[in-house]
Amino acid sequence: MAQISGITGLNNYADQLRKVTGLTDSSKETSKAGASFSTYLDKAMSGLNSSMKVMDQSTADMISGKQNDLGQVMVNMTESQITLQTAVQVRNKALEAYNDLKNMQF
Template identity: 50%
Template sequence: MNNISYIQGLMDYQNQVRELQSSVGVPTISDNNNQTEKPFGVHLGEAIAGLNQNMNVIDNDTTRVISGDENDLAKVMINMTEAQLSLQTAVQVRNKCLEAYNDIKNMQF
């Protein structure tokens, strides 16, 4: 009988937390437009595709500046900065993934 009251207490607590989250406006997993249902690999692939797109844009902009087709140097510099930040972020994510992999690899069970 104790276990049933304990489980009922947990269920009541979960319901209270959900009500509090909805009243405060904290998004739940179902409110997140399926963002949490995507696997990590999908998010990583999208990020790499975005990085590739930024690098292609800056490559095209650089070619156009050199050939004289592009006169807006400020736009090219903004695109270059965006590409640089994207690349730096990708390198840091890679470093963290490798660090986590090495930590897991070195664990002894």
């Protein structure tokens, strides 16, 4: 991974993450305020699904000989892997928060 140096590198990295995950920056968004959690979750799952489909298609194309750029296939696989790992970690944090709430005593 390229080294992140300065605010410009950090902004570029954040833009790349948004593109991969399908999420948008809420501070730049001009749509209605108060979008629900399910909307964000739906966008994230759609981004994950499309990333996996791209990875599957590029892998199938590489195997069948339609594509000969191994580097692009590896980039697609890495993007899908990072997106899936992020989704798993978000799920784990949501379950952890749910269990914390469930175990609270009033």
